Amino acid sequence: MVPEIFHEPVLLKESVDLLLTDLNGSYVDATFGGGGHSREILQRLSDRGNVIALDVDPDAEKVANQIMQVDMRLKFFRRNFRNLHEIAKESGMESFDGILFDLGISSHQIDVETGMSYRRDEPLDMRLDKTLSESAYDIINKYDFDKLAWIFWNYGEEPESRKLARSILKYRQRNEIRTTGDLSNIIERVCGKSRKSLSRVFQAIRIEVNHELDNLTDGLNGAIELLKSKGRIVVISYHSLEDRIVKERFKYEASTCVCPPEAIVCTCGKVPRLK
Ligand SMILES: C[S@@+](CC[C@H](N)C(=O)[O-])C[C@H]1O[C@@H](n2cnc3c(N)ncnc32)[C@H](O)[C@@H]1O
Structure with missing residues (x-):
């Protein structure tokens, strides 16, 4: 429906x-x-x-x-x-x-169950297209420290990206991170109870999952x-x-020319395709 x-x-x-x-x-x-x-x-x-x-x-x-x-x-x-x-x-x-x-x-995609929202506790997923092989669960439970910190910083601009990645790895030693609730709890413990961090980190993971x-x-x-x-x-x-x-x-x-700035004469022959 x-x-x-x-x-x-x-x-x-x-x-x-x-x-x-x-x-x-x-x-x-x-x-x-x-x-x-x-x-x-x-x-x-x-x-x-x-x-x-x-x-x-x-x-x-x-x-x-x-x-x-x-x-x-x-x-x-x-x-x-x-x-x-x-x-x-x-x-x-x-x-x-x-x-x-x-x-x-x-x-609608936030409202229905796609493991996308920190507002509900549901299995971590975030795939817009369910045929994609890796979900948010795979990323959060399998990526190494560098990759996680990179995603949180580059896609989410999360200031605590490294601390958060470290906490996720530590948590993983004992338990799997199965749900949006599990993940939200870790984020809140590291970054405080601000909605900003939750939304930055969730968005960063969604961008990675869906290759946006x-x-x-x-x-x-x-x-x-x-x-x-x-x-x-x-x-x-x-x-x-x-x-x-x-x-x-x-x-x-x-652009009409992509020659290096020091070039005296244009030799690239670039033809603009847009204006
Ligand atoms: C902001 S909504 C679009 C809303 C739409 N303009 C409307 O008036 O209802 C973005 C939509 O793009 C779809 N989408 C995101 N990435 C896509 C992709 N790579 N290929 C096709 N659809 C995509 C999402 O599934 C979502 O339904």
């Missing part, structure tokens, strides 16, 4: 205003979720327009199926957006007028390849690392 309020779409009007350049065009919603953005796009498109939507979440697929029953302009794939290029090829689409990424997770930054890099590759010449890519991001990946990539793709 899919709840009526699945996810409140963020920057709905602003993002769709930016995305749509041709109301007869073809668009990708790479992160369908509860379909808020897709619905808004479909509402504005003409009968000739269409939307390809992707999500790895089976509940997102249920919502998409409901829409597809009444609107044939939507086509949904339960696939990772890192395979966007392949999916477009399989469905016979060569290029798109706009591609939207609304990164992260939906509020690699997905974004690959997803952008596909999107840039598939964009029509006057098309647009719109990305809504919530994390500074995602933000940096997107901005650096767009800057690189828009």
Whole structure:
């Protein structure tokens, strides 16, 4: 059963205003979720327009199926957006007028049992796609000190990253860390009872489990390849690392020269693919 309020779409009007350049065009919603953005796009498109939507979440697929029953302009794939290029090829689409990424997770995914929230005690999981081989349980119980500290610091900016990694290893000598509650207790003991640390560390583990930054890099590759010449890519991001990946990539793709600064004459021949 899919709840009526699945996810409140963020920057709905602003993002769709930016995305749509041709109301007869073809668009990708790479992160369908509860379909808020897709619905808004479909509402504005003409009968000739269409939307390809992707999500790895089976509940997102249920919502998409409901829409597809009444609107044939939507086509949904339960696939990772890192395979966007392949999916477009399989469905016979060569290029798109706009591609939207609304990164992260939906509020529905926090509400249902995915071992993602520190607000409930449930088995540690955090996989958005249950076919992934490693869950949060594997990472927390198997990664070594350096890897854990690196993730907490780099993906979570947790100041106590090393102390926390050490405590996790110490705890593991006696017990497995099975649930979100077990993990929350360790975090609270090391970092204090602040919600900030809980949310930083949980987010860091989620990014690692779901390969979120690699997905974004690959997803952008596909999107840039598939964009029509006057098309647009719109990305809504919530994390500074995602933000940096997107901005650096767009800057690189828009640049006309990547020669070293000391070069007197440009020899790189770089052709900008975005502007
Ligand atoms: C913030 S929600 C999107 C909400 C959506 N725009 C709406 O209006 O309801 C992000 C969605 O992206 C999905 N997602 C995250 N990473 C993904 C990936 N690599 N490939 C496909 N879907 C992904 C999540 O499962 C989640 O449903």
